[in-house]
Amino acid sequence: MNIVVCVKQVPDTATERKLRSDDKTLDRDAADGVINELDEYAVEEALKLKEAHGGEAAVTVLTMGPAKATETIRKALAMGADKAVHLTDDALHGSDALSTSYAMAQALGRIGFDLVVLGSESTDARTGVLAAMLAERLGVAQLTQAKKVEVSGTSIAVERVTEYGYDKVEATLPAVVSVVEKINEPRYPSFKGIMAAKKKPVETLSVADAGIAADQVGLAGAWSEVAEFAAAPPRGAGTIVKGDGDGGTKTADFLVTKKFI
Amino acid sequence: MKLSDEYEDLRKTVEAFARDVVAPVIGDYYEREEFPYDIVRQMGAMGLFGLPIPEEHGGMGGDYFALCLALEELARVDSSVSITLEAAVSLGAMPIYRFGDDDQRARWLPRLAAGEMLGAFGLTEPGGGSDVPGGMRTKAHLDGDEWVINGTKAFITNSGTDITGVVAVAAITGTTEAGRPEISTILVPSGTPGFTVSKKYSKVGWSASDTRELSFADCRVPAGNLLGERGRGYAQFLQTLDEGRIAIAALSVGLAQGCVDESLRYVRERRAFGHPIGHYQAIQFKIADMEARAHTARLAYYHAAEKMLAGEPFKKEAAIAKLVSSNAAMDNAREATQIFGGYGFMNEFPVGRFYRDAKILEIGEGTSEVQRMLIARELGLSAL
Ligand SMILES: Cc1cc2nc3c(=O)[nH]c(=O)nc-3n(C[C@H](O)[C@H](O)[C@H](O)COP(=O)(O)OP(=O)(O)OC[C@H]3O[C@@H](n4cnc5c(N)ncnc54)[C@H](O)[C@@H]3O)c2cc1C
Ligand SMILES: Cc1cc2nc3c(=O)[nH]c(=O)nc-3n(C[C@H](O)[C@H](O)[C@H](O)COP(=O)(O)OP(=O)(O)OC[C@H]3O[C@@H](n4cnc5c(N)ncnc54)[C@H](O)[C@@H]3O)c2cc1C
Numbered sequence: 281m282n283i284v285v286c287v288k289q290v291p292d293t294a295t296e297r298k299l300r301s302d303d304k305t306l307d308r309d310a311a312d313g314v315i316n317e318l319d320e321y322a323v324e325e326a327l328k329l330k331e332a333h334g335g336e337a338a339v340t341v342l343t344m345g346p347a348k349a350t351e352t353i354r355k356a357l358a359m360g361a362d363k364a365v366h367l368t369d370d371a372l373h374g375s376d377a378l379s380t381s382y383a384m385a386q387a388l389g390r391i392g393f394d395l396v397v398l399g400s401e402s403t404d405a406r407t408g409v410l411a412a413m414l415a416e417r418l419g420v421a422q423l424t425q426a427k428k429v430e431v432s433g434t435s436i437a438v439e440r441v442t443e444y445g446y447d448k449v450e451a452t453l454p455a456v457v458s459v460v461e462k463i464n465e466p467r468y469p470s471f472k473g474i475m476a477a478k479k480k481p482v483e484t485l486s487v488a489d490a491g492i493a494a495d496q497v498g499l500a501g502a503w504s505e506v507a508e509f510a511a512a513p514p515r516g517a518g519t520i521v522k523g524d525g526d527g528g529t530k531t532a533d534f535l536v537t538k539k540f541i
Numbered sequence: 542m543k544l545s546d547e548y549e550d551l552r553k554t555v556e557a558f559a560r561d562v563v564a565p566v567i568g569d570y571y572e573r574e575e576f577p578y579d580i581v582r583q584m585g586a587m588g589l590f591g592l593p594i595p596e597e598h599g600g601m602g603g604d605y606f607a608l609c610l611a612l613e614e615l616a617r618v619d620s621s622v623s624i625t626l627e628a629a630v631s632l633g634a635m636p637i638y639r640f641g642d643d644d645q646r647a648r649w650l651p652r653l654a655a656g657e658m659l660g661a662f663g664l665t666e667p668g669g670g671s672d673v674p675g676g677m678r679t680k681a682h683l684d685g686d687e688w689v690i691n692g693t694k695a696f697i698t699n700s701g702t703d704i705t706g707v708v709a710v711a712a713i714t715g716t717t718e719a720g721r722p723e724i725s726t727i728l729v730p731s732g733t734p735g736f737t738v739s740k741k742y743s744k745v746g747w748s749a750s751d752t753r754e755l756s757f758a759d760c761r762v763p764a765g766n767l768l769g770e771r772g773r774g775y776a777q778f779l780q781t782l783d784e785g786r787i788a789i790a791a792l793s794v795g796l797a798q799g800c801v802d803e804s805l806r807y808v809r810e811r812r813a814f815g816h817p818i819g820h821y822q823a824i825q826f827k828i829a830d831m832e833a834r835a836h837t838a839r840l841a842y843y844h845a846a847e848k849m850l851a852g853e854p855f856k857k858e859a860a861i862a863k864l865v866s867s868n869a870a871m872d873n874a875r876e877a878t879q880i881f882g883g884y885g886f887m888n889e890f891p892v893g894r895f896y897r898d899a900k901i902l903e904i905g906e907g908t909s910e911v912q913r914m915l916i917a918r919e920l921g922l923s924a925l
Contacts, residue, residue, distance in 0.1 A: 358550060468558050470588035471601040474550045 281337035281431070281453075284393045285326045285361065286384065286414075288316040289345045289352035290404040297404070303499060304506040305374050306404060308346060315352045318399025320359070320466040321459050326397045327360045328464065329431055338362045340391055344372060344384055350482070357477035358469035364480070365391055369487040374499030377405070381413035383497050386490045388418060393454060395436070400425050400458040411458035421451035427462040542843055544610075551607055555614035558587065564891075567619040570749040571894060574741070576702050577749050580622055585656020590629055594638055599651035605784060606846040609791035613839075616795025617802060618891070620898040621749035623792045628698035628750075629653070631785045633660020636709050636726065640769035640777050645728065649707055658706035663694035663755055664778055670696070671911050674713065674722045674775065679757065681712035681727055686764045688727050690735070690757040701738040701753040705731050708755065711774050724774030728766040735760030746897035783856055785906045786863040787849065790842035793866035793902045796895055797835040800870075800877035803892050804828050807881055824880060831873045838866035857919035864912040867902035874899035 291297045291311035300307045323341070330337040341356040341364035343349050353364045367387045375383060388396060396418075401408040415422030423429075426438035427446060434453045439446045441460050469477075487494050495501055521530045535541045544552065563580055570577045584590065592608040594600025601607070608630055616623035634653040637645055637660065652658040669676015679692025690712055694700075700708050708729050715723040729736055739754040769777060805828065808819030818824050845858035877892040878885035885892050903909045918924065 354546070354550065358554075468554050468583075468587045469550070471547075471551050471592055471603045471607055472588060472596065474547050474554070475602065477550075478547065 281329070281333055281394045282340070282392055283326045283329060283337055283395045283397060284340045284342050284388060284391055285319070285322050285356065286396065286398045286410070287319040287323065287341050287343050287352060287356050288399075288402050288404075289313040289343065289349040290316045290402055293317075293403050299506070299509050303374060304509060305499070308348070313348055313351060315355050316399055316402045316404075318401060318403075318459065318461065319356075321461060321463055322397045322399050323356045323359050323361060324464045324466040325429055325457075325459050326395075327467075329395070329429065332431075340365060340393075342384065342387060342391065343367065344375075344380060344387070346373075353482060354474075354477050355469065357480045357482075358473040359467060360469075360473060362480065364482045365485055366482055367485045367490060369492075371487045371492075371494045371498045374502060375497045376502040376504045377407045377409050377413065378503045379497040379501045381410055381417055383487070383490065383492050384410070385414055385417035386492045387485055388414070390485070390490055395431065395453060396420075396456045398456065398458040400460050411456050415456040418454075418456065421455040423449050423451060423455055424458045426457050426459050429457055429459070429463070542840065548607065548610055551603075552610045552614055554587070555589070555611045556617070558583070559615050559618040563615065563622055564618045567622065567749060568889060568891075568894070571619075571621060572748075572888060574743070574748045576625075576751050577622060578703070581625060581656060581659075581704075584622070584626060588655075589626055590634070590656035591654030593630065594634060594650060594654045598638065598646055599654040601654075604850055605787070606843075606850060609788055609842060609846055612788055613791040613795035613798070616792040617799040619749070619894070620792060620796055621747050623795060624747055624750050625659075625699060627785070627788045627792055628661065629656070629659045631788045632662035632781060633699060633707070633709070635784065636662065636768060636777060636781050637707075637728070639780070640726070640773070641728075644765070645768065649728075652706065657704065659699045659702055659704050661697050661700040661705060661708045662778075662781065663697045663700065663708050663710045665695050665697070667693055667695045667754075671908055673711075673778070674724055677711070677713060677722065677724070679710065679712045681710075681714050681725065683714075683764060684761075687761045688764060688766065690727060690729065690760040690762070692757050694755040694757075696742070696752055697755055699751050700755055701741065702751045705751075707731065708736075709768055710755075710757070711778055714771060714774075717772065723772045725771045726768040726774045726777055727762060728768055729757070729760065729762055733760055733762055746894075746899070746901055748897075782906055783859050784849065786859040786912075787842055787845045787855075789902060789906045790838065790845065790859070790862035790866040793863075793870040793899075794835055794839045794842060796899055796902070797831065797838060797866065797869040797873040800873035800892060800895055801828060801831045801835055803890075803895075804831065804877045804880045811882075818880070827876045827880060831876055834869035834872060838862070838869040841865050857916055860907075860912040860915040860919070863907065864909055864916070867899075867909060870895075870899045870902050 292314045295311040298307050326339045339361040341361045343353050344367040398411045411424050423438045425441045427441050428439040430437045437450045440449050588601045591600030592603045593605045596602040612623050637649050653660050681688045681690040709726050710729050713722045714725040717723045735758050737756045742752050811818050841862040845855050845862040848855035874895045878896045881892050884890050
């Protein structure tokens with residue numbers, strides 16, 4: 281079984297994140313790049329599926345991003361993925377979700393896959409649409425928001441998180457799956473894994489290598505445009521509820537006026 | 542000094558583990574003086590206990606510096622887990638790896654390297670830790686094909702946990718031709734009849750680590766449990782302790798840096814006289830000094846480790862690293878506690894824990910006086 285995990289490098293949520301004033305894209309130099317948190321769960325799930333297959337599977341990492349994203353690729357390899365494909369090209373800078381899905385679908389076509397695993401959302405752009413877009417472009421089943429994945433033979437079953445509980449969804453491979461945090465507990469890479477990661481193959485693909493039309497991606501090819509942006513307004517002073525033995529009631533009253541309770 | 546990618550990735554991994562797994566729960570273990578089995582299990586799964594041990598023995602195939610980086614990152618958050626790792630690897634597993642024969646290595650190393658079993662090293666005795674063998678009373682003699690051990694060991698880390706498997710015991714096994722005590726190291730498996738582990742000490746710090754007194758009363762182990770050659774015990778523990786000093790230095794740097802981390806957060810939030818206290822120069826200077834101490838101490842242990850890995854003499858550098866970094870830990874813990882005011886004196890704040898954990902660093906694996914003695918010797922000043 282060929283499993284491809286899509287791993288995105290995002291700015292560390294613990295550091296200050298900002299957009300660039302010139303082209304209104306994310307300032308990726310301003311913050312430390314880390315692996316998108318949910319993508320660690322995606323990698324873990326891919327590794328678990330591989331292990332459940334008695335190792336009769338290969339896990340390939342696919343990352344689209346600038347040169348510095350190699351750090352994130354290394355992390356996924358250190359966790360245990362077998363190899364990686366790094367889709368990187370100046371022409372990709374500024375791609376929106378639609379063109380990102382196009383570029384990644386092209387790359388996936390080159391790599392070949394039975395199963396594509398993604399996080400259900402990134403922490404920077406947070407559109408949460410990539411899994412659906414990829415499945416559509418690749419013409420395969422989409423199984424999103426999975427909290428449990430089981431593969432047997434060519435069939436795949438997932439428990440898909442919903443507001444009321446979960447749905448059980450089944451499909452035939454190939455398929456695209458996106459996972460939520462509940463699905464597993466990602467492992468910490470061991471030092472052996474970290475050292476082995478350096479020796480694992482990482483193939484670099486340019487736009488031309490992947491057969492991507494350069495005018496369909498990047499800022500020029502984007503369907504959407506960030507017209508303007510502003511920093512979030514600073515938080516207000518807050519309301520202090522003064523109590524004289526009746527603080528609890530007063531707080532409850534306040535929450536009722538705000539419709540919290 | 543820039544770390545290579547592998548070291549940096551390891552450092553980051555342990556940093557994340559300490560922050561996400563250790564930090565949220567360790568305060569409670571500490572308060573209950575309970576050994577954190579669950580954390581230790583996860584450290585084992587990550588391979589931390591096998592860092593400097595070759596893969597053929599179940600380790601990670603890294604080196605001693607990798608272990609030091611892990612110790613530093615753990616100690617930034619908590620010293621009990623860091624000393625548990627330090628003692629298990631540096632004092633427990635490494636002597637077996639360095640001095641053990643094939644059978645001993647095969648018997649003990651895979652489980653020690655996986656963290657499924659902990660090893661301990663029993664050198665100190667109630668009558669003396671700095672003065673070895675002067676203060677040493679534990680004796681062992683051969684009776685047929687068995688060693689018979691009698692004596693008491695004090696303050697032995699990791700010696701009484703549910704997963705402790707073996708203690709390397711230094712004992713007097715005779716008299717050398719020069720008339721001095723002959724010292725040998727003997728491996729004593731936990732549970733051997735005649736080997737009693739006392740209840741845990743009530744300690745000022747390191748409260749979530751395991752420290753016990755051990756006694757041996759006609760305790761018999763097979764002759765084959767001798768570690769390395771008979772009479773090499775003195776040389777063995779000198780080497781073990783020289784390395785261990787670099788590890789304790791790394792742990793101390795972690796504590797010193799943890800004080801900076803905590804203080805930086807706090808002084809931005811805590812307000813007094815109308816401003817965050819971080820606006821006052823008196824506070825800023827404290828933090829600047831703390832950072833400078835952590836930084837220079839780190840360079841000292843990096844340097845000692847570099848010499849050690851290059852196979853060069855490193856005794857003086859290791860002693861200097863241990864001396865300055867334990868100093869830095871003490872000074873930073875005192876200042877961080879001061880910065881936190883009354884909250885700094887509360888056990889529920891990490892700096893309160895740092896304060897209690899810092900003092901032992903000037904005592905264990907060679908007191909600061911012993912480090913100064915070693916440095917003076919290396920400078921050619923002779924002993925009395
Ligand atoms: C602050 C910000 C705002 C943005 N707003 C918009 C917008 O409103 N509309 C728009 O069209 N685009 C937007 N973008 C562009 C968008 O980031 C990219 O197109 C992105 O690669 C896909 O969107 P996502 O990260 O939201 O994907 P999501 O669907 O949230 O991510 C789901 C999963 O897809 C995978 N994945 C996503 N990106 C990559 C990648 N580059 N490499 C490998 N795997 C990946 C990961 O597994 C991830 O967990 C924005 C970008 C930023 C930084
Ligand atoms: C929590 C904890 C864990 C420990 N874990 C271990 C372990 O796992 N294994 C182990 O073997 N030991 C362990 N120890 C013991 C530790 O290494 C010793 O306590 C330490 O070496 C000091 O020995 P001592 O306590 O006998 O002090 P002493 O040697 O009695 O020293 C008392 C004081 O005299 C000073 N002094 C001694 N000689 C001189 C001199 N010539 N000149 C000037 N000053 C001198 C010392 O510096 C010290 O200040 C541990 C101790 C503690 C507290």
